[in-house]
Amino acid sequence: MLRHGSRSLFNRASATSMRRRRQFSTDLPAETVEDTKFVESWKKMNPNMDPPKTPSAYMKPRPPTPANIPSKLTVNLVLPYDSVLSSKEVDMVIVPATTGQMGVLPGHVATISELKPGILSVHEGNDVTKYFLSSGFAFVHANSVADIIAIEATPVDRLDPNLVQKGLADFQQKLNTASTDVEKAEAQIGIDVHSALNAALTG
């Protein structure tokens, strides 16, 4: 009887209202999925004890794709040390995918794309906020939630143009003097990043 006391502490209402402060892409009003065969065989063996929960009972099912396309896109931009945007409702984001600039609108097909160093622009009404991402991934979910992860994301006005130019020249130099594959790769990465920084500052 005392066992059931703790269960009411974790009852659905309080738990979901606590979790509802941030909308995750996997957030769900849901039912937990139960393994019925296991539960039945347990009950046969041991009718007096509640069956233990399996990991799948704690898993939340994929959030349903809404029938109508939502009017806003929910964006989460997270870095290892900070969440820059957390469930922000916007009209559109343009992400710098390796395959080119990709615009994401509400109702976008579910996509995973690797990002190259470049600018992420967040469009909300008439405001456009730009962040320079160092590289990362963008996950767009079917329910119009976009998760963008990067290691560094800075507003463009925090970048120093002189350092960028100097870095670009340095790495071009390094590419000419590079001998091993790794050195060449590092020099090439330096050139890519600095040219992207340059384009961000001048564009």
Added chain:
Amino acid sequence: MSSSAAQPFWRAAGMTYITYSNLCASLVRQCLKEPYRSEAVSREKVHFNVSKWVDGKPEKPTIRTDTPE
């Protein structure tokens, strides 16, 4: 089914994605203006301790650290 697809140049040179991504991030941090640059320095600090095990016994650990002891 899976043939060796075209790889990015850094993977062909033996670099992993994590190394690539960390390298890009540190290059971006080096191009920041003050005061943001000094804040970013703390993000690059690492502190770890690696010991190789030989015949079931650990050898002397190598400590890699940027924090002054």
